[in-house]
Amino acid sequence: MRALIVLLPLFAVAACDRQSSQAPQANVATASNSAMPEAAGALDIAQRGAAMPKAAFTGPDGAKTTLSAFRGKPVLLNLWATWCGPCVKEMPSLDRLASRGDGKLVVLTVSQDIQGKPVVDPWWRARGFTHLKPSLDPENGLSTVIGGGMLPTTVLYDKDGKEVWRIAGAMDWDGPRANTLLAEVL
Numbered sequence: 001m002r003a004l005i006v007l008l009p010l011f012a013v014a015a016c017d018r019q020s021s022q023a024p025q026a027n028v029a030t031a032s033n034s035a036m037p038e039a040a041g042a043l044d045i046a047q048r049g050a051a052m053p054k055a056a057f058t059g060p061d062g063a064k065t066t067l068s069a070f071r072g073k074p075v076l077l078n079l080w081a082t083w084c085g086p087c088v089k090e091m092p093s094l095d096r097l098a099s100r101g102d103g104k105l106v107v108l109t110v111s112q113d114i115q116g117k118p119v120v121d122p123w124w125r126a127r128g129f130t131h132l133k134p135s136l137d138p139e140n141g142l143s144t145v146i147g148g149g150m151l152p153t154t155v156l157y158d159k160d161g162k163e164v165w166r167i168a169g170a171m172d173w174d175g176p177r178a179n180t181l182l183a184e185v186l
Contacts, residue, residue, distance in 0.1 A: 055141035060133030086170035098131035
């Protein structure tokens with residue numbers, strides 16, 4: 001039990017739990033873009049081979065869509081929120097990954113902010129990402145069917161819509177660990 005108590009604070013640094021009813025975290029919007037520890041996120045392959053969930057969300061164009069609309073290419077689904085420090089910190093490296101994976105990998109960033117567009121749009125514009133476009137899931141439908149309740153959660157689906165792996169917690173998408181994990185589908 002003592003080992004678990006020691007490890008819990010370390011894990012909390014790498015991921016956020018579901019948003020509480022309290023006010024948003026104070027310094028999240030100005031979090032640094034400095035490098036994060038390479039091994040921050042926990043790899044999970046327990047759902048390997050599972051089909052993409054059918055839950056609908058709002059795509060970057062404002063229309064309802066599902067993950068199956070992106071089949072034919074590998075899809076990296078990132079569930080995040082503006083109030084989640086680790087989510088904010090990994091977003092620039094996800095933007096760079098979207099640039100490198102252009103044409104070979106679909107990188108979907110789906111906000112789980114319950115306030116939706118009024119919160120996400122200004123946050124997104126302020127950061128000026130060039131390769132990512134925000135999707136919205138204020139009802140948390142994807143998060144519910146994927147499970148875990150932790151943000152960020154990133155799931156890789158192969159071109160046929162089958163889960164390859166998931167990462168619970170933040171990840172350096174520029175690092176060698178990410179490159180190794182993504183090599184399986186790229």
